[in-house]
Amino acid sequence: MTAMIAGALMGGLRAVADYVALHVLTCLLPAFLLAGALVTFVSREAIVARLGTAASKTRSFTTAAGASFFVAACSCTVIPVSSGLYYGGAGVGTAFIVLWVAPAANLLSLIYTGSVLGPAMVWARVLTALLMAFVVGWTMTLVFQQEEAARTPPASSSSGGRVLAAPDAVLLGLLLASLLAPNYLVRSGPYLHKVAVWAASTVVVGAFALWQKSRADLRRWMEETWWFVRIVFPLLLAGVFIVGVIGVLLPREWIETYLGGRGLRASFLATLLASISYFATMTEAPFVHTLLGLGMGKGPALALLLTGPGLSLPNWLAIARVFGARKAVVYVSTIVVLGTLAGWVGGGFLL
Numbered sequence: 001m002t003a004m005i006a007g008a009l010m011g012g013l014r015a016v017a018d019y020v021a022l023h024v025l026t027c028l029l030p031a032f033l034l035a036g037a038l039v040t041f042v043s044r045e046a047i048v049a050r051l052g053t054a055a056s057k058t059r060s061f062t063t064a065a066g067a068s069f070f071v072a073a074c075s076c077t078v079i080p081v082s083s084g085l086y087y088g089g090a091g092v093g094t095a096f097i098v099l100w101v102a103p104a105a106n107l108l109s110l111i112y113t114g115s116v117l118g119p120a121m122v123w124a125r126v127l128t129a130l131l132m133a134f135v136v137g138w139t140m141t142l143v144f145q146q147e148e149a150a151r152t153p154p155a156s157s158s159s160g161g162r163v164l165a166a167p168d169a170v171l172l173g174l175l176l177a178s179l180l181a182p183n184y185l186v187r188s189g190p191y192l193h194k195v196a197v198w199a200a201s202t203v204v205v206g207a208f209a210l211w212q213k214s215r216a217d218l219r220r221w222m223e224e225t226w227w228f229v230r231i232v233f234p235l236l237l238a239g240v241f242i243v244g245v246i247g248v249l250l251p252r253e254w255i256e257t258y259l260g261g262r263g264l265r266a267s268f269l270a271t272l273l274a275s276i277s278y279f280a281t282m283t284e285a286p287f288v289h290t291l292l293g294l295g296m297g298k299g300p301a302l303a304l305l306l307t308g309p310g311l312s313l314p315n316w317l318a319i320a321r322v323f324g325a326r327k328a329v330v331y332v333s334t335i336v337v338l339g340t341l342a343g344w345v346g347g348g349f350l351l
Contacts, residue, residue, distance in 0.1 A: 299347015
């Protein structure tokens with residue numbers, strides 16, 4: 001018993017060490033800086049007009065889903081970006097669409113999924129992720145419509161005014177590039193190659209910010225960024241530790257026995273397992289490929305491909321802290337139900 005506990009604790013510590021070593025610099029730090037910049041430099045009126053509660057749901061949901069395909073982020077990295085939009089004035093449905101689509105179906109992970117698992121799995125992943133995104137958007141909007149009504153500013157406050165100054169647009173573009181470049185440009189080889197890309201892009205961001213922004217602007221940006229770091233980062237580490245412990249204790253035989261076939265139960269168990277595990281973007285495809293070789297069904301494999309990168313225990317905790325526990329419960333429950341149905345239907349009709 002003592003040896004098992006020690007092994008589980010070591011598994012948790014190894015998971016935290018790997019996460020800090022491989023994700024903080026090249027993923028989380030750019031995401032936090034981008035979130036802080038969204039709140040600081042993007043006009044609240046611009047966000048409200050295009051993505052806010054009063055905006056057309058068809059337009060705002062489609063914009064959020066389409067843009068999220070180009071954000072290569074894991075379930076934890078995307079939280080600062082999504083919450084930055086939300087606190088900048090975006091509607092709750094729009095913010096949670098970004099929270100879902102970016103890790104579940106970003107372009108980089110789709111390309112890699114195709115190379116590992118074939119085009120049929122890619123199309124199934126795209127279609128189900130988009131359908132789930134719109135259901136999530138409408139669910140969050142309807143459940144929290146009273147709260148959203150209170151967040152909607154008077155009509156006069158969202159008309160006119162500066163939308164986004166050119167230097168701010170360039171700065172946001174550079175920050176987005178610093179978030180995406182390490183994963184898009186370096187797909188194999190030593191992790192230091194990603195660090196080098198991140199460092200070069202960060203130097204460009206810093207130089208441009210010092211050139212264009214006043215000390216007061218930079219101070220406000222760092223204060224907003226620190227707010228996200230302080231609220232989100234400790235819970236991410238705690239969640240990663242717990243996932244590492246679970247990974248050690250979970251028997252491999254359980255996976256082989258209960259995740260085979262195309263049944264509803266297998267898809268539910270795959271969704272449940274994936275929703276508490278942590279997958280960095282693109283790591284889900286080789287993991288699913290391995291499980292398929294062990295007898296996992298294609299339906300449960302699709303469910304894991306969707307919910308593995310889109311949800312995780314650290315993601316649950318951070319969402320509850322940033323958006324509130326009720327929103328976290330509604331969102332996670334919705335994804336678990338939809339992921340189960342997607343795996344069941346996809347395994348029976350799409351794959």
